[in-house]
Amino acid sequence: MTVVLRRNEKEVAVRMSASQQAAELDKKGRKASKETRQQQLIEATIDSLAKRGYAETTLADVADGAGLSRGIVNFHFESKEKLLVATLQYMAEEYSQHWHQALERAGESAAARLWSLVAADFDRKICTKRKLAAWCAFWGEAKSRPTYQVLCGANDKHYQEIFIGLCRELKEEGRYGFDPDAMALCLCAMLEGLWLRLMMGEGLTREKALAASIDFIVSVFPAHFNHSGPRENGSGGR
Amino acid sequence: MTVVLRRNEKEVAVRMSASQQAAELDKKGRKASKETRQQQLIEATIDSLAKRGYAETTLADVADGAGLSRGIVNFHFESKEKLLVATLQYMAEEYSQHWHQALERAGESAAARLWSLVAADFDRKICTKRKLAAWCAFWGEAKSRPTYQVLCGANDKHYQEIFIGLCRELKEEGRYGFDPDAMALCLCAMLEGLWLRLMMGEGLTREKALAASIDFIVSVFPAHFNHSGPRENGSGGR
DNA sequence: AGAGACTTGCTGAATACTCATTCAATATCT
DNA sequence: AGATATTGAATGAGTATTCAGCAAGTCTCT
Structure with a gap:
């Protein structure tokens, strides 16, 4: 129960910062398709590149920016390099x-x-x-x-x-x-x-x-x- | 004795790669003035930036490029940031x-x-x-x-x-x-x-x-x- | 329709590794 | 004999990657 609540907070954060895509794309919870998640992470990467520069962009930063957990990038993309x-x-x-x-x-x-x-x-x-x-x-x-x-x-x-x-x-x-x-x-x-x-x-x-x-x-x-x-x-x- | 030999090898390496300054500047051994050393390190930094890019440039790479030891940059410049x-x-x-x-x-x-x-x-x-x-x-x-x-x-x-x-x-x-x-x-x-x-x-x-x-x-x-x-x-x- | 089994997306602590920085020891110069 | 420049091993902070476990969704069987 508490977990569900936390996830919703995260979703809101995402919608405000990284991606302003239409409502069709940000289905709550785990429903979001693989492609949507990947795009979300890419948007967060662009944010991080713009804010902190290439050298200072970390996976933790990208994950935080997308409102997701630390391991997420290596799950959807294989490595940092591939994300970039x-x-x-x-x-x-x-x-x-x-x-x-x-x-x-x-x-x-x-x-x-x-x-x-x-x-x-x-x-x-x-x-x-x-x-x-x-x-x-x-x-x-x-x-x-x-x-x-x-x-x-x-x-x-x-x-x-x-x-x-x-x-x-x-x-x-x-x-x-x-x-x-x-x-x-x-x-x-x-x-x-x-x-x-x-x-x-x-x-x-x-x-x-x-x-x-x-x-x-x-x-x-x-x-x-x-x-x-x-x-x-x-x-x-x- | 063996150490002296090694240093000479290093000097040669430097003269060939990083800096092609005139002979006046590359006095052997420790004689080189503070300014000369700093310039040598700066040249090695430019080399590294060009070869490996900003994100991959490490102090070890700069020091190697200059043919000097690992700690050298923090001795002449205070930090990596200041070198850059x-x-x-x-x-x-x-x-x-x-x-x-x-x-x-x-x-x-x-x-x-x-x-x-x-x-x-x-x-x-x-x-x-x-x-x-x-x-x-x-x-x-x-x-x-x-x-x-x-x-x-x-x-x-x-x-x-x-x-x-x-x-x-x-x-x-x-x-x-x-x-x-x-x-x-x-x-x-x-x-x-x-x-x-x-x-x-x-x-x-x-x-x-x-x-x-x-x-x-x-x-x-x-x-x-x-x-x-x-x-x-x-x-x-x- | 409901219970269980399975699939899949996701988490976050643990791991392993890279690299900037420090500093005691050493070499060289005056 | 100092003074100064240099070394390189040790330290520690930061970070990419791994992975065992968890939870949301889906399927299947009764």
Whole structure:
């Protein structure tokens, strides 16, 4: 009896801190499916990474954050390492889906697509201080961990190829002077750099970062964009 | 006697791996001054950060890398934490000096100064895979460690202000349409993002990164630059 | 429908291990 | 003969991992 009571307290703690998923997911007691529990633990891991950094993230901290017991992580994931890999995979997956959606929603024109991609990078859903901090924690370890590097790199390569394609199209249309591949690299690097600065604090906000990115795009592709969006030449996006 | 022999072996190991300082610095035996030893340990720390990442860097690893005994770090620095802070300070100092020198060497014109700053960021001396990896390791922990954040941020703020000043001047001269502060942000973020990508590997080289940056500058400030440098209007830099 | 047997998710104390830190002993220098 | 730098074994704190046991749910048989 007393045990049941304690569990309920824990569930409440979870709902408030780690995951704000809809009610469908947090069935009380042991009912929660394997997948739900795992996701709950992943969310708690992101919390811990953001709050304490990679080096200080302990399994005890993750378990506490999820309102579960100490042994839980080794039960659902096999080891700390595997939990972290799963967490990175989860974030990479989410990010990838997000920009794919942005592409689908955008118009046909290269300009509209580029605009949409850039805007997506600073969307509330993706660009949280919490998640940026977690990303950065992984970046910091990536060089010495092939697994992380692969997980970061796989999507990233695809992402950059999209940018290269779009920059080439825009160059054709606008007869710009730059090397489109180099400019795509600049764009990608700038977006990542802005993320880094957002995470560091220093008064930069999502809105300012997006505004700066737009300034950049407008300057580099003057025939295609003004500050309110892609110009209306081909098919109008947004 | 046998001990003396062993020490010599260690010295050799040090000279080959961690520090390639001139012969003046690596006097054999215990002669080495306090400062020299500290610098030697800092170099070994950077090595370890680059090779094993922040989380896996241990004092034993640092001591081994420097070819010295286990207790050495706590003798010269008081704790692991202080060693790491000293290492970050060292790198920040080096970086700061480097771009200050670049500014001094550049001509008077804003264009020449900007060009020089950008080129400096990809200089062999600063832009080593080893050092980039160490920087990134610190970035990854910075969010949860106020000390690191301050050390990274102090220079960075100054650095960005220089860029803001230069972008404003260039805008005046060239009557460009962008917001100069935003463009300075874009430039700084892009340079950092390129560093990040350099560190990650994926076939990006210093030369390519510099070439891309130049493409960027030429596109954004067409009145001031072409691909071989600042145009000769005001005073010619470089 | 209800009692027991079985399955599965979960717990938390015990274990084993890593690593920062200490310090008495030692080597080297002046 | 000090003074100083260095060593490396011992210590202890912290933490990942293990696992025997427990409890919530599910199935089965009468």
